Amino acid sequence: xxxxxxxxxxxxxxxxxxxxxxxxxxxxxxxxxxxxxxxxxxxxxxxxxxxxxxxxxxxxxxxxxxxxxxxxxxxxxxxxxxxxxxxxxxxxxxxxxxxxxxxxxxxxxxxxxxxxxxxxxxxxxxxxxxxxxxxxxxxxxxxxxxxxxxxxxxxxxxxxxxxxxxxxxxxxxxxxxxxxxxxxxxxxxxxxxxxxxxxxxxxxxxxxxxxxxxxxxxxxxxxxxxxxxxxxxxxxxxxxxxxxxxxxxxxxxxxxxxxxxxxxxxxxxxxxxxxxxxxxxxxxxxxxxxxxxxxxxxxxxxxxxxxxxxxxxxxxxxxxxxxxxxxxxxxxxxxxxxxxxxxxxxxxxxxxxxxxxxxxxxxxxxxxxxxxxxxxxxxxxxxxxxxxxxxxxxxxxxxxxxxxxxxxxxxxxxxxxxxxxxxxxxxxxxxxxxxxxxxxxxxxxxxxxxxxxxxxxxxxxxxxxxxxxxxxxxxxxxxxxxxxxxxxxxxxxxxxxxxxxxxxxxxxxxxxxxxxxxxxxxxxxxxxxxxxxxxxxxxxxxxxxxxxxxxxxxxxxxxxxxxxxxxxxxxxxxxxxxxxxxxxxxxxxxxxxxxxxxxxxxxxxxxxxxxxxx
Amino acid sequence: xxxxxxxxxxxxxxxxxxxxxxxxxxxxxxxxxxxxxxxxxxxxxxxxxxxxxxxxxxxxxxxxxxxxxxxxxxxxxxxxxxxxxxxxxxxxxxxxxxxxxxxxxxxxxxxxxxxxxxxxxxxxxxxxxxxxxxxxxxxxxxxxxxxxxxxxxxxxxxxxxxxxxxxxxxxxxxxxxxxxxxxxxxxxxxxxxx
Ligand code: HEM
Ligand SMILES: [Cu+2]
Numbered sequence: 001x002x003x004x005x006x007x008x009x010x011x012x013x014x015x016x017x018x019x020x021x022x023x024x025x026x027x028x029x030x031x032x033x034x035x036x037x038x039x040x041x042x043x044x045x046x047x048x049x050x051x052x053x054x055x056x057x058x059x060x061x062x063x064x065x066x067x068x069x070x071x072x073x074x075x076x077x078x079x080x081x082x083x084x085x086x087x088x089x090x091x092x093x094x095x096x097x098x099x100x101x102x103x104x105x106x107x108x109x110x111x112x113x114x115x116x117x118x119x120x121x122x123x124x125x126x127x128x129x130x131x132x133x134x135x136x137x138x139x140x141x142x143x144x145x146x147x148x149x150x151x152x153x154x155x156x157x158x159x160x161x162x163x164x165x166x167x168x169x170x171x172x173x174x175x176x177x178x179x180x181x182x183x184x185x186x187x188x189x190x191x192x193x194x195x196x197x198x199x200x201x202x203x204x205x206x207x208x209x210x211x212x213x214x215x216x217x218x219x220x221x222x223x224x225x226x227x228x229x230x231x232x233x234x235x236x237x238x239x240x241x242x243x244x245x246x247x248x249x250x251x252x253x254x255x256x257x258x259x260x261x262x263x264x265x266x267x268x269x270x271x272x273x274x275x276x277x278x279x280x281x282x283x284x285x286x287x288x289x290x291x292x293x294x295x296x297x298x299x300x301x302x303x304x305x306x307x308x309x310x311x312x313x314x315x316x317x318x319x320x321x322x323x324x325x326x327x328x329x330x331x332x333x334x335x336x337x338x339x340x341x342x343x344x345x346x347x348x349x350x351x352x353x354x355x356x357x358x359x360x361x362x363x364x365x366x367x368x369x370x371x372x373x374x375x376x377x378x379x380x381x382x383x384x385x386x387x388x389x390x391x392x393x394x395x396x397x398x399x400x401x402x403x404x405x406x407x408x409x410x411x412x413x414x415x416x417x418x419x420x421x422x423x424x425x426x427x428x429x430x431x432x433x434x435x436x437x438x439x440x441x442x443x444x445x446x447x448x449x450x451x452x453x454x455x456x457x458x459x460x461x462x463x464x465x466x467x468x469x470x471x472x473x474x475x476x477x478x479x480x481x482x483x484x485x486x487x488x489x490x491x492x493x494x495x496x497x498x499x500x501x502x503x504x505x506x507x508x509x510x511x512x513x514x515x516x517x518x519x520x521x522x523x524x525x526x527x528x529x530x531x532x533x534x535x536x537x538x539x540x541x542x543x544x545x546x547x548x549x550x551x552x553x554x555x556x557x558x559x560x561x562x563x564x565x566x567x568x569x570x571x572x573x574x575x576x577x578x579x580x581x582x583x584x585x586x587x588x589x590x591x592x593x594x595x596x597x598x599x600x601x602x603x604x605x606x607x608x609x610x611x612x613x614x
Numbered sequence: 615x616x617x618x619x620x621x622x623x624x625x626x627x628x629x630x631x632x633x634x635x636x637x638x639x640x641x642x643x644x645x646x647x648x649x650x651x652x653x654x655x656x657x658x659x660x661x662x663x664x665x666x667x668x669x670x671x672x673x674x675x676x677x678x679x680x681x682x683x684x685x686x687x688x689x690x691x692x693x694x695x696x697x698x699x700x701x702x703x704x705x706x707x708x709x710x711x712x713x714x715x716x717x718x719x720x721x722x723x724x725x726x727x728x729x730x731x732x733x734x735x736x737x738x739x740x741x742x743x744x745x746x747x748x749x750x751x752x753x754x755x756x757x758x759x760x761x762x763x764x765x766x767x768x769x770x771x772x773x774x775x776x777x778x779x780x781x782x783x784x785x786x787x788x789x790x791x792x793x794x795x796x797x798x799x800x801x802x803x804x805x806x807x808x
Contacts, residue, residue: 147630220637228630254641259648266652269744274734277656277741293661293737298652305648 008557010568011580013603018581019232023144042157044149045575049156050135051467054460056156057127058541060163064118067111069534074103076527078509092175105508106195109178112506113196114170116181117204121211122166124314124452126159129253132317132459133222133246135467139566140240142231142583144576147224151217158214162207169203177204180506182303185278185296189270192284201271205264212257219250219257226250231565233585237341237614238602240564240589241334244341245320248348249313255352256309263302270294300362304355311448312351315415316344318455319386322408324589325458326390328562329405330397331598333590336389337614343382343389350379360428361435369428376426383419387412398593402560403477404462410485411454417489418447421496436506439499442492450488457481460544465559469571470551476543480536487533494522561599563589568603588613635784639791642752646745646795650802653741657806663736665729667803670721674714675800678753681710682793685786692782697772704767707789708760711753714796718750745799752792759785 007015043049070089073082083101086093092107134152138145146152169176178196179187187193188201226239226247239247266277270291278299279291327334334340356364356372390412399405421443424430434440457480464472503516510516510523558567565585569577583603591600591613606612656662688703722743726732731739763785766778 147634151634216638216641220634220641223637224630224634228628228633254637255644258641258645262645262648262652265744265748266649269740275737275740275744276734277652277737290734295656295659298656301655302648302652 008570010557010583010601010603014568014578014581014583017586017603017605018578018583020581021144023576023582024579042153044145044153046134046138046145046149046152047467047573049152050131052156053126053130053134053159054467056160056163057123057131058544060118060122060127061537062541063167064115064123065534065537067115067118069531070103071108071111071115072527072530074108074509076524078102078511106178107175108508109180109194109506110175110196110200113178113180114166114176117166117177117208119449120181120310120314121208122159122163124448124456125215125253125310126211128452128456128459129246129249129313129317130156130159130218131456132242132321132463133218133250135463136242136566137222137225137246138229139466139569139573139577140243140564140589141226141229141234142565142585143225143229144578144582146221147229148221151221155214155218155221158210158217162210162214165203165207165210169200169207172199172203174198174200176200182307183264183267184303185267185270185294185299186282189267189278189299190282190284190289191271205268208264209261212261215253215257219253222246222250223254231582231584234602237338238585238588240320241323241337241340241344242317242320244344245316245323248344249316252309252313252316252348252351256306256313259302260306263299263306266302267299297359297362297364300359301355304358305352307358308355309351311444312347314448314452315455316347318411318452318459319344321455321459321462322390322411323393324564325404325408325462326393327590327592328462328560329400329402329408330394331400331592332393332397333592333594333613334389335392336385337588337590339385340389343385346382347379350375350382354379357426357428357431360431366428373426373428377423380419380423380426383415387416387419402461403472403474403481404458406478406481407454407458407461410481411451411458413485414446414451414454414488418443418445418451422447433502434499436504437499438495438503438505441505442495442499445495446488446492450492454484457484457540462560463566464544464547464551465554466566466573468548468551469554470547471554471559472547472551473543476539480540480543483536484533487529487536490529491526491533494526498522558601563587563591563599563601565602568601629780631780631784632787635787639788642791642795645748646798649741649745649748650799653745653802653806656737656741661736663731663738664807665725665731665738666807667742667800668721668724668729670717670724671800671803673717674721675796677710677713677717678793678796681707681714682790684710685789689782689786692772693774693779695772695774700772701767704760704764708757708764711757711760714753715750715757718746721746742803749792749795749799752795756785756789756792759788 038044040048043052070085073080081100082093082103083095083099086095086101089103089107092104092110093101094104095101134146137143166176174195176196177183177188177200178194179201183201183204187197188204191198191201226243230239266275269275270277270279274290276291276294278296279289279294280296281292282289323334323340354372354376356368357376360369360372390408394409421439425434425440425443461472461477464470498516498519501516501519503510503519511520554571557569557571560567565583568583570579585602586605587600587602589602592598594600594613595610684703684706688700688707691697691699691703725739725742729739733740733743763782766781770778
């Protein structure tokens with residue numbers, strides 16, 4: 001295989017310095033690509049699994065975002081006739097005698113719940129970390145594939161199954177779960193508490209249980225691969241920041257998702273076995289229930305012990321992608337590489353000891369709150385270090401404003417805006433006013449929702465050529481970026497003011513409250529901005545699928561002139577990634593503009609007298 | 615499923631599969647750690663019926679400790695090519711494993727009938743039920759592994775190959791691990807007086 005007609009310079013170097021692992025003598029390829037099913041469906045090739053995660057993630061993003069448009073219509077235009085979506089939503093649109101259709105209140109809650117669950121777990125966890133960990137870990141560390149391709153494939157299929165179950169729950173006659181993405185008891189623990197608490201909640205739990213299995217299988221694989229499968233010369237300190245981020249993300253997932261499982265296990269016991277872990281002295285329809293002595297706070301502890309690391313599980317991969325994209329497109333080494341790594345580690349560690357900042361208003365002891373206030377504020381330090389390093393990486397750079405780079409810069413902007421509001425919320429005294437208001441909604445959508453999406457877009461625009469051998473359209477990409485940047489701020493900036501005025505989140509309508517009704521115009525504005533942003537994402541999706549088939553073809557293997565190993569593989573990367581030997585690594589990933597050279601690939605040995613950076 | 619990248623992995627001291635198993639164990643530890651901290655949080659809130667753990671659980675302890683010993687002996691004899699002892703101790707491990715599960719069942723009955731706390735009566739007993747049942751679920755996983763090991767012992771020719779050695783080690787590590795979790799639970803229950 002190594003004797004293809006013309007050898008690229010990379011191939012010559014790899015042939016010379018790489019090492020022979022006899023991979024291709026085993027005819028592994030045949031096993032992996034023998035037929036349609038093993039190539040496209042039950043593939044064990046990490047690059048194909050990455051694409052499966054991505055496309056599934058896009059599917060869920062459209063569903064999840066579509067739901068938000070429907071409930072935003074309700075909030076922005078509560079009086080409008082919604083009968084026109086009756087064909088789609090059926091009985092969830094209630095049409096009155098005058099022929100005016102409105103969204104059923106229970107379904108509003110179901111939509112909000114599903115929107116949160118889908119975006120947090122299916123899109124920003126599976127779609128983001130699943131896609132890029134799979135694509136980049138083996139390619140960037142110089143491995144043929146994951147440690148266990150089989151577990152990797154199962155990770156995807158458990159995710160698929162989780163999605164399928166959640167999807168089916170949308171069609172239950174009692175509707176999907178509607179008690180919020182955090183699934184607090186008693187709404188989650190009592191099947192009779194609301195429509196969505198019945199079958200919808202059961203399916204929600206089953207779906208999430210499969211999802212946890214998927215995350216664990218994936219995570220075990222990512223960690224094992226990073227630690228055990230690096231090529232010769234790829235020391236931990238030579239890893240690109242992407243890999244560091246995926247690695248720590250996987251550790252966080254491995255240690256926090258089981259705790260969610262424990263929490264949900266007790267929920268299921270309360271639902272089905274008559275236990276009272278979370279339930280106490282509840283009256284339904286004037287009847288006292290048998291359940292006594294339970295503690296709903298216990299669930300909150302278990303949930304947020306996952307929940308807070310989970311938000312970093314979402315943002316760390318985005319940070320890794322942004323760091324890499326930024327360095328490549330600024331043609332400069334990333335500023336403070338080691339500080340970046342230590343920040344990732346510090347964030348990872350601290351994320352486990354701040355969870356109760358979600359519970360300041362749940363009646364936890366104020367002295368305990370103080371502990372969590374302090375660590376919550378401390379987590380802002382490594383976050384700020386990262387922001388500082390991104391800005392200094394940009395400073396004086398020879399910036400190429402590609403779509404990928406624009407989204408990376410946008411990421412930093414969003415992360416700053418959303419991070420700052422986190423510091424407000426992290427003070428338990430200020431949180432008395434802010435908790436459960438639109439201020440929180442604004443905070444986490446900007447810092448997590450939009451920022452993570454920006455990181456994901458940066459990754460997609462940048463690595464699309466590696467995935468599909470073609471480029472996405474740059475003009476559409478730029479329209480996508482500017483529209484989304486301005487549109488997202490237009491949606492979420494005003495929500496801070498609503499929150500400061502005390503407007504609570506998760507309310508069906510506000511026009512009936514005198515205190516809040518004067519925000520009607522603002523709410524209309526936000527809804528319109530949301531529709532515009534949604535339309536721009538459809539533009540992205542069109543660009544994505546169109547480019548797979550019709551995009552500009554890749555003619556050289558390293559279009560961005562990057563140093564990392566994935567760009568030393570052939571344009572049409574086969575199974576095993578490198579057609580001949582495996583490359584060996586001689587330097588870190590960020591030799592840009594060193595000694596007057598634009599870039600120096602990691603596979604190039606040090607020249608005589610050359611000093612290695614750091 | 616074989617690891618695709620054999621040559622690469624041999625460069626490292628610890629086999630990737632073994633490493634993956636340790637990582638999974640860490641994740642399972644979190645499962646039990648979270649539930650036992652839930653136990654403590656809930657206990658501190660009162661309305662908590664204290665009771666001593668059922669005597670049956672000491673039989674469980676004996677069974678599972680014994681089984682860790684027998685699986686280790688079986689492994690040693692496997693390496694020494696002592697076929698019949700290898701098989702004997704593997705069978706003994708399975709019997710002790712079954713003994714563990716059965717004594718757990720009678721332990722639950724004891725809590726329900728002798729101590730008088732059926733499921734749903736009080737969180738103190740409910741936590742014990744949930745933690746031990748979750749643990750038994752992990753033991754079941756181990757029992758399936760044992761069956762596979764027995765299958766290999768009786769249907770394959772006794773040969774000490776690298777793959778079989780690794781497979782045996784993985785099974786043994788997992789088995790010791792569920793044993794360790796049980797000892798943790800036992801001490802936890804005794805210490806916290808249930
Ligand atoms: C600078 C660091 C940050 C601080 C100090 C901080 C602080 C907080 C606090 C105190 C809350 C609870 C507010 C309340 O419910 O009253 C909160 C909510 C939230 N934060 Fe942050 N945050 C930070 C960064 C982040 C990041 C990076 C993410 C995600 C990537 C994130 C995601 C969330 C989410 C999802 C919620 C709301 C969950 C819900 O109630 O539904 N935060 N944040
Ligand atoms: Cu948090």
